[in-house]
Amino acid sequence: MIVKGMFRFLAGLCASLLLAGSARTQPEAPGKSAPGAVELRTASVFGGSDPSAMDYQELIAKFMEKYPGVKVLDESSLSDESWKGKVLGDFASGNEPDVLFYFTGTDARAIIAKNKVVSLEEIRKEYPDYGGNLKPSAMEYMVEPNGKSYALPVRGIWEGLYCNRDLFEQHGIALPTDWTTFQAAVQGFSGSGIIPVAVSLSDVPHYWIENLILSAGGAREHAFEPVPGGGAQQYPDSWSEALIVLRSLYEKGAFAPDAAAITNAAAWQSFTRKEAAMILEGSWFLEGVEDQENTTVLPFPAMGESKGAGEAVSGYSMGFYITRRGWDNPEKRQAAINFVREMTSDESVAVFARVAGSPAARVDLPRGLTPLAAAGFKLSESIERPVMPVDSRLTKRAWDKLYSSIPGIVSGSLGIDGVLSQVADLNE
Secondary structure, eight states: OOOSSOOOOOTTOOHHHHTOTTOOOOOSSOOOOOTTOEEEEEEOSOOTTOTTHHHHHHHHHHHHHHOTTEEEEEOOOOOSHHHHHHHHHHHHTTOOOSEEEEEOGGGGHHHHHTTOBOOHHHHHHHOTTTTTTBOHHHHGGGBOTTSOBOOBOOBOEEEEEEEEHHHHHHTTOOOOSSHHHHHHHHHHHHTTTSEEEEOOTTTOOHHHHHHHHHHHHHHHHHTOOOOTTOOGGGSOHHHHHHHHHHHHHHHTTOBOTTTTTSOHHHHHHHHHTTSEEEEEEEGGGGGGOSOSSSEEEEOOOOSSSSSOTTEEEEEOOEEEEEBHHHHTOTTTHHHHHHHHHHHTSHHHHHHHHTTSSOBSBOOOOOSSOOHHHHHHHHHHHHOSEEEOOGGGTSOHHHHHHHHHTHHHHHHTSSOHHHHHHHHHHHOO
């Protein structure tokens, strides 16, 4: 079953780049622009330590070489809640870019409602073949509640449980292929000096929230949208059950003692340095793992029978938008069209897909995959029912309340039902 509009993303890119934090990647020699070139402002998540950052800058440089009459002013940055807030703030203040690679769904609701981005329907009246090379199955994820699409995807994502297989072998612990073996792995590593699971519960608890909800209630309850003002009773029991399990894992020592205070980058480092046995991450994490031989990735296990085979947090949740600001400018319209066409061409899609993830166009999969990359593609191919992440359906205020409450939930200082009730009230 294909779910509507979605999701939260290179060869030769080393782990040190992925863990570089807030570093910004710029091409040493951007394409030469002609005097008086049109300046096209762009923004994306392909910045900082994103594994596609270098490739994206190379694609931009090639674009400017092909179109010397256009100078691209790129403002890419690693995606987090602060970056989302900055993007929305730029739109609110009239400082938005001309082309934007951004989330679909709830995150884009405000800019769509204010007519700040241009629909594909409008664009295709003038450019009928715009995005025509992209797979219909990928484009289904781009459809918004109003029935229109605004963004063109390049790469889908999936989330899975990465494991340092060599640590499991050294300690005689079975890989977590189901909930029983996952619990056994947590227990086995908790007294070994190895952190069972690397995570930042204050910085990026996102993947644990959505995967535990899916694990507890399956795709149907995971996709449940609470009624505004309905209170906690409007949520399926699996939502509160998932947070109870998260608290239990914390109490049992599944995470580092400082998991509610460290950054996500620190969690990444503990896993890649073999200080932690497991980490729940997305397809974007794969390329930055230095040990591609002794690392694998598995589907997140189900707690019971509610989660069906092939259900996983996966899909397409981001794409290239042309903003109203860029479209309505006669000097920039063609430049914006050409830019998005180049970034979503089969050749560019293949470049983005090398990180691991489902390519939005029909391209050949790369050859000579590492064992970890092969495991990633195996996981991707096993997904029969992609499920949208929780933050793509809740309003920003509701999601901010949920994810920011996780440290208090695991410590016991916040009640789970109380938090979910507030989330429902904010989900207007």
